[in-house]
Amino acid sequence: MVIYLIDDDIDVLDKQTKRDILTHNKSVRGNCPQSLLNTALL
Template structure:
């Protein structure tokens, strides 16, 4: 009697990991009008966002 274990012994290729963490994040650019009408907190938030993008998504 022959045991059929060959189908379980296949070596699979290593998984490919694709880093998409930065694919949906972009620098926020402001126009002169934006700068005039946005409040200070929003400008600070945009600055923090832009710094984080530059630091984490080269």
């Protein structure tokens, strides 16, 4: 599952956490089938 952030999240998170989230999202996008990435959460 990709982690989504809003502007307020970005303002308060430290640099390492932002890097960790970016790394996680890149990994998910590289390893999950495209059909799962296009599924919206309600």
